[in-house]
Amino acid sequence: MRTKKLHLTSLSIVMLATLLFSxxxxxxxxxxxxxxxxxxxxxxxVISGKTKKEARDICNANDVTLDGQLITNCELK
Numbered sequence: 001m002r003t004k005k006l007h008l009t010s011l012s013i014v015m016l017a018t019l020l021f022s023x024x025x026x027x028x029x030x031x032x033x034x035x036x037x038x039x040x041x042x043x044x045x046v047i048s049g050k051t052k053k054e055a056r057d058i059c060n061a062n063d064v065t066l067d068g069q070l071i072t073n074c075e076l077k
Contacts, residue, residue, distance in 0.1 A: 024049050029059035031074040044077075052076070 027047045034040050045062075047055040056076045064072035 024051055027052065027055035027059070028077045029055070029062065029074055030077050031059075031062055031072050033064070033072040 027050060029045045029047055031043050031045070032040055033043070045059075047058055050058065059074045059076045062072065062074040063070065
């Protein structure tokens with residue numbers, strides 16, 4: 001019995017990656033807030049129906065800086 005080998009060209013890999021990263025789905029945004037005195041609070045929010053880039057932009061917009069110091073740092077997970 002002969003089996004066919006799957007050959008992926010660089011173009012097909014790029015197309016597959018584009019499809020995976022451009023699809024709209026749910027993303028988790030995790031924010032860590034430094035309250036001082038060693039206290040850090042972590043919160044998560046679900047961002048629905050957005051591409052990875054859109055979700056990352058929304059998540060990063062929640063960063064908070066006070067007097068030049070990053071107080072809340074949000075990252076897409």
